[in-house]
Amino acid sequence: MSQNDKDVFARRGFLKGTAAIAGATAVGTLLPSTVMAQQTKLKIGLMLPYTGTFAQLGVAITNGFKLAIDERGGKLAGREIEFVTVDDESNPAKAPENVNKLVQRDKVDVVIGTVHSGVVMGMAKVLKESGTLWINPNGGAGAMTGAMCAPNFFRTSFSNWQTTHALGKVLKAKGHKTAVFITWKYAAGEEMMEGFKEGFEKEGGKLVKELYTPFPQVEFQALLTEIASIKPDAVVAFFAGGGAAKFLKDYQAAGLKGKIPLYGSGFLTDGVLDAVGDAGEGVETTLHYADGLDTKKDKAFRLAYAKTFKLQPDVYAVQGYDAGQLLAAGLDAVKGNVADKAGVIKGMEAAKIDSPRGQWTLSKAHNPVQDMYLRKVVGKENKTMGVAWKALADPARGCKA
Amino acid sequence: MDLAFILIQLLNGLQYGLLLFLVSSGLTLVFGIMGIINLAHGSFYMVGAYLAWSLASMTGNLATAIAIAIPLTVVLGMALEKLLFRQLYTRDHLYQVLLTYGLILVFEELRSIIWGDDVHGVAVPALLNASIPLTENLSYPVYRLAISGVCLLLALALYLLIQKTRLGMMIRAGASNRDMVQSLGIDIKLIYTLVFAMGVALAAFAGMINAPLSSVTPNMGSHVLIICFVVVVIGGIGSVKGAMAASLMIGLAETFGQVLVPDFAGMIVYVLMAVVLVWRPEGLFGRK
Incomplete structure (x- = not known):
């Protein structure tokens, strides 16, 4: 049992005895699923390009996303996070296979991805069927929040239009x-x-x-x-x-x-x-982003990003950061109980994201309604x-x- | 579109065609004469461009950078031939495809480690950094014209080397019957090493002088690779003359295709290739 697991149990005093005797696996089988959900880690699947032409964009998005979580003490709605990463290589042909790895094999709670619009469309087909929560931090394909739109599809970037x-x-x-x-x-x-x-x-x-x-x-x-x-x-x-x-x-x-x-x-x-x-x-x-916005939020974000990653943030980092913020808003609404998918979706729909780019909300189709600079x-x-x-x-x- | 613009498009097409010849000349040599299917040709092009960029930013001068980079690429070519390609001459083409595909991945990864994944630009040399006004709002960059000149010179030099010199004779003889040439006392191994190194250096040189025109980017090699094969196949395997003719044809077809039938611009080159191959399966100037 890792140090982190121990901390979770320590906070949840009433579980202490059981946990000490039975151990984590046994607890899982004995307790109702909602309580169990709060003890296991939240599984986040990152499907982004880490090689190829768009590799840097994938890294910027990942950095931004992790910064949003770091700001919340490394947890979302009090839950520890476990990341599962897949390099999508910006290859549309491999998109269904790659996203299936996350959905079927790793059984992630939420998928974050990706940059290339073609890969986004490949993901959409699979995720529409599985119903897994999905936040797209870049790819602007109109159909994702158009003809293909679905309650579990969210985007924190832009539509090409x-x-x-x-x-x-x-x-x-x-x-x-x-x-x-x-x-x-x-x-x-x-x-x-x-x-x-x-x-x-x-x-x-x-x-x-x-x-x-x-x-x-x-x-x-x-x-x-x-x-x-x-x-x-x-x-x-x-x-x-x-x-x-x-x-x-x-x-x-x-x-x-x-x-x-x-x-x-x-x-x-x-x-x-x-x-x-x-x-x-x-x-x-x-x-939807520019240099010299000069808002408090933007300055703080740029400083924190530069300090943490020794890099200057760009629009992709902002989109990744907002994906983290949006997910946090959804999970806060259900106190970390990700099994209540409808509740998470409602929470995200109602969110007002305080982004480095300025405040934005989601449209009915789950695409940002945002100021264009x-x-x-x-x-x-x-x-x-x-x-x-x-x-x-x-x-x-x-x-x- | 009036006559002046048609003439300018003609110039665009010819100029682009010459550029294609430059980029594919190395492949013509290696694929056409040595019979090696070299998928890594685009990688050598990329290596040249990155060398030009990094050396030019160190020395502040593109000409100096090219002068330093060419010997480097020749050495690279010789080393690759001696260590890897030499093992494959007697094997099936599939082995060459596998090896050179592997080389693409290796060079792409090395590029990422050494130079990173950023997009870079190389400044046009000050001497050539001007434009000649053609119409009231359009000018022609002098550097493009200069490259066209270099391409023509290169084409002439290659033609003379292969058709008119003793070395060229040995190369051609080696291409038709390797064993016979060897038994006549000519060091065919050395010749193959030289030809391969020349092919690598040509590809890299194309990347170098093209760097100020096209930006220096990851994967830039894979974009030129396909068109290079099209040039060699249309032109006829082993023919420098054919490669020149094919390059000009493709340059003109692409230019006018984009303007006249924009919806089909993407496939016009391949239609052209299909037509040529139906008409002359061995290519325009290929041996029957």
């Missing part, structure tokens, strides 16, 4: 009447294009052309030439990681920077500014320029739950 929808208002305010959207031809890119198009057309703008390049190709020259020939008032882009870095540099090298202003989903300029020199300078994006690249930072859209909610199309 959300990250570009507010740009319509932004462009209108700047006097841009026509725009071109450029992205990779895959689900996330198309969903972000839809989000922007809807927002921009509502403001009377016209999306004159949608430009796609196959994922994950990074040869943009042909499309940049196309943009120069169309001459729109503004260009809106979504790329991420290495593709984003290359796009920003190519946009500048093609002489378009400074002639046609560039906007984008926040992922265009997140985590790549060190790699692009001054090519990102002045690019404006919308996202307008950010501008200044030096190596995505400086906040204010709120582009207050409390933006995903339309959750097709969600009947």
Whole structure:
């Protein structure tokens, strides 16, 4: 019996005698299940990428999540935590198998994951069937809180639609009447294009052309030439990681920077500014997090994160941290009795999350209703320029739950 | 789209094609001449890019970085050939696939340990960091044009080396009948080591001079690997000329495909490959 187990028993004085005689296993079989649930550890399954392109995102999310638990003394609603970790490798083909490991083999109480939208969709199928509590700390696939939505599905990040929808208002305010959207031809890119198009057309703008390049190709020259020939008032882009870095540099090298202003989903300029020199300078994006928010909560979070992990936190760390906070709110509502799934769900639904990004609540489909910030690249930072859209909610199309 | 833009797209296509030739030239050599299916070709490309990035940030100069990095990659290539590939010439292709796939994993992990998982950028050398204005709002980066020049020179050098020199003759002879060449008193082992090292250095060199254009990222090698095989297969196994023709064809097809039929841009290259293989199963310039 570990030291931790002893502490639990010590607090629960009335159990002391039984425990001393019978030992943990025997106690389990003798006592009613609710009491037992509070003695066994809470099993949390982390299904995140720890290798491959998205490895750093997986680590940031894990760090953020653990920070939220550390702040609660390493426990949630008084219960000890046991982590089970699966590396999903951002491989959609392995998603069902990987999530089944957590659900069937390890019998976790809650699943946390993941980054890649394709893997998210693979998880959704399995978890809809098993009914296991699921908090998704990143992957923005619309369907998760849309057509596939379910009572046990929660997301603490964003829907792809959300990250570009507010740009319509932004462009209108700047006097841009026509725009071109450029992205990779895959689900996330198309969903972000839809989000922007809807927002921009509502403001009377016209999306004159949608430009796609196959994922994950990074040869943009042909499309940049196309943009120069169309001459729109503004260009809106979504790329991420290495593709984003290359796009920003190519946009500048093609002489378009400074002639046609560039906007984008926040992922265009997140985590790549060190790699692009001054090519990102002045690019404006919308996202649910920004540098220089300067709130008390954000400052405290950044300090604690930097101290604990010797790293600067990013938007992914915030999403992981909020996943921890949301789970805590759900478990607090049922005093740690995770077997009362309906109670946990109710608790999470009612939660007001005090996040580093600002306060947010959940929509009916369990996606954050959150402020979208307008950010501008200044030096190596995505400086906040204010709120582009207050409390933006995903339309959750097709969600009947 | 008016004529000026069609001409610019033509330039884009040719320039991209030359870039593809550069990236696949090492594979043409190793796959085409030595008959080794080298899945790790993309890894050498990645190693080159990371070397260029880390040495350029140390020395502050991309040219210096390339000058230091090339001998390193030649040594790497020779070592790999002597230690690993040499054992496989007489074996089935499947063994090569397994070995080189393993090498992908090894290099990817080494990259993660040595250089980390971040995205990096390499600055374009100051001398070439300019753009030539083409229309009122579009310019062409000088560095891209410079790379095209390098690609052409490289293509010419490879052609001359293989077709016109004594070494090239021995390489070609070794490709058609290894045992005969050996019994004629030529050190075929040494030649194979040299050719393989050259292939590795070419792939790495492509990564190096391409680094300022494309960012330096994890898994960058796997993205170029497939297109490289397409180039070699379309061009015809063992033909430098074919690789050049195939690269230009693919460059133009992708460029105009993206503009004219954007919905099918992702598959246009593979359609092209299928058509060529039906028409000429040995590739454009392949031996029957």
